[in-house]
Amino acid sequence: MRRDLRFEAHYPHPPEKVWRALTEPQAIAAWLMPNDFQARVGHRFQFRTKPQRGWDGIVDCEVLEVDPPRRLVYTWTSNMLDTRVAFTLAPESGGTRLVLDHTGFDGFKAWMVSLILGSGWKGIVARGIARVVDQLALGVPLSELSANPHGADSP
Numbered sequence: 001m002r003r004d005l006r007f008e009a010h011y012p013h014p015p016e017k018v019w020r021a022l023t024e025p026q027a028i029a030a031w032l033m034p035n036d037f038q039a040r041v042g043h044r045f046q047f048r049t050k051p052q053r054g055w056d057g058i059v060d061c062e063v064l065e066v067d068p069p070r071r072l073v074y075t076w077t078s079n080m081l082d083t084r085v086a087f088t089l090a091p092e093s094g095g096t097r098l099v100l101d102h103t104g105f106d107g108f109k110a111w112m113v114s115l116i117l118g119s120g121w122k123g124i125v126a127r128g129i130a131r132v133v134d135q136l137a138l139g140v141p142l143s144e145l146s147a148n149p150h151g152a153d154s155p
Helices: 015-023 025-031 108-137
Strands: 002-011 044-048 058-067 071-077 082-092 095-106
Touching (some): 002 108, 015 025, 015 095
Antiparallel strands (some): 002 095
């Protein structure tokens, strides 16, 4: 049993603004989780949040691909998963099309986790990233970005 997730959104901002939201650690923390991300192939980093039942709150990642401002790919590994997240940006009329692919949910346990993550990613793509890009476009400093409420928008 295998499942892959795909989400798409249009943001009324140029790819460079959306790219910042995907690659600046403080911006990522505002729509996802605290992290030590660097947009450099081979960089190993972590997302960390409060542990939850059955999960230690840590996602181990490694950057696999960086093609600014078009494509970013990294692994997404936890105590239950060994998957891959890819963001693809394309300019389109009036802004940027973002496609998020989270692939590699193999087996029943991973399939079940994909249901939870899918719900989170849907909100993140529709609202979380959009909110951060809007704030960056308004010139809000990274240190003042609104924090992720870790509610329905968290994978």
